[in-house]
Amino acid sequence: MxxxxxxxxxxxxxxxxxxxxxxxxxxxxxxxxxxxxxxxxxxxxxxxxxxxxxxxxxxxxxxxxxxxxxxxxxxxxxxxxxxxxxxxxxxxxxRVPSRVVRLGTSAGLGTRIAALAERAQLAEPPIRLELSYAPADDRLAAVGAGRLDAAVVRGDSRASAELDFTEVWTDELVIALPSAHPLAAEAAIPLGALAGVPLRIVPRDRNPDLHDTVYAAAAESGFVPTIAGEFGDALHEGFAALAIGPPSWTVFYAGHAQTLAIPGVSFVPATVGPDGRGLFLRAFVVTDARRPLSPVLAEFLDLCRRAGA
The missing domain is CATH 1.10.10.10 (Winged helix-like DNA-binding domain superfamily/Winged helix DNA-binding domain)
Incomplete structure (x- = not known):
């Protein structure tokens, strides 16, 4: 060079x-x-x-x-x-103006990102998304290094002065549990009803926002979860443990659950607190705070906000 x-x-x-x-x-x-x-x-x-x-x-x-x-x-x-x-x-x-956004994402955001890609294609002129799949920490590092224009993450525990976190929508969390469990037939499950059922969840160091959201909701429902084991990246193993192992439960993103058909596993909405509200986790589009937004990236952020409205 x-x-x-x-x-x-x-x-x-x-x-x-x-x-x-x-x-x-x-x-x-x-x-x-x-x-x-x-x-x-x-x-x-x-x-x-x-x-x-x-x-x-x-x-x-x-x-x-x-x-x-x-x-x-x-x-x-x-x-x-x-x-x-x-x-x-x-x-x-x-340079000829580029209508491309290099976006970091994950497989679990599939339905949301697919809807965003469709909206982006309807922009005039269209915005093309170049998707990069990686763990959340790697996505944020790539934004900071300039290899990605933006990244979608759930939760803001990784926020820093170098990154701008723009809230764009909230994702519902649902309960995943064995289809044979009596609660699986309910239209919704009060989280406190699971107090005696062990929980499978990703370790906190790998997903602090999900972990803390579930534990806070459990505390509000009057119990501290008993851990049955991890529910990690190997989904087929995690769901197999739910379906055929001792009774246990986990949480899963509703949008992702809608795309799955897992024998022996049911997905049921959760309710928390006396008002019976749902269980949600906020989603953010993250950009580099040290660089001004390009016109196309600013337009994409606005598109994300409108998609989550």
Whole structure:
């Protein structure tokens, strides 16, 4: 890649070097920066070292376990960000306008995303969604690194100053339990009725928002769940344990449940509290707070809000 800038002193840096340095400055860790950039850690280390040699001063303090910005690095980082933003703006000024949104999502959001894609195609001119499927943490890292324009996540426990969380809709959670269980025939299940039935749920460190929502609803219903085991990414194994194992229950997104037909498993709405309200989890579209929204991304956000209204 050619130099990004050459001054009277002969200093020349590459945009790639700036991008790698800024990712290390954000993560304060070469390994995590390399993972976010999807390159080898040695490549990040080499490019940052070349940048420092070109500038004639260290930008990072590597003498401690944790990487730190030197005083020069702290002064350089915002200017490096400005250079990258200016380069992107220059490219955008001559590029044919793109009506594409690179969107991070998950399989469990399938029905919502399919409806969004249909609405996006009805925009004038149409907006095309390029979907990337990954765990929530990876989606957010990709937004921060600029590899994705936006990501859809449920819950905002991962919110940070670098990311904007825009609430777009709420997703209902339903109870999944064995079809042979007496409660499976009910039109809706008061959550307190499950106090004596063990719960299967994803570990909190993998989905804190879902975990906390269920535990808060259980507490409001007067009990603390007894854990029967995990309900993880291997859905067929989780549903098999529900269908043929000892009585247990889990929660599942209603929109996803509507697309499934699992022998021996029933999906039933839940009610919580004396008002009998449903069990819901908020969904957000996440964008990079450090970059201004492009016109097409702002239009897509508005489309998401209207879809959830």
């Amino acid at each position: 050619g130099p990004a800038a050459t001054g009277e002193t002969g200093v020349a840096v590459e945009l790639r070097q700036l991008r790698y340095f800024l990712e290390v400055a954000r993560e304060l860790h070469f390994g995590r920066a390399a993972e976010a950039l999807r390159v080898a850690p040695s490549a990040v280390s080499q490019q940052v070292a070349r940048l420092e040699r070109e500038l004639g001063t260290p930008l990072l303090d590597r003498s401690h376990r944790a990487v730190r910005l030197t005083e020069a690095g702290q002064r350089f980082a915002p200017r490096a960000r400005a250079v990258l933003d200016a380069a992107n703006a220059a490219a955008d000024s001559v």
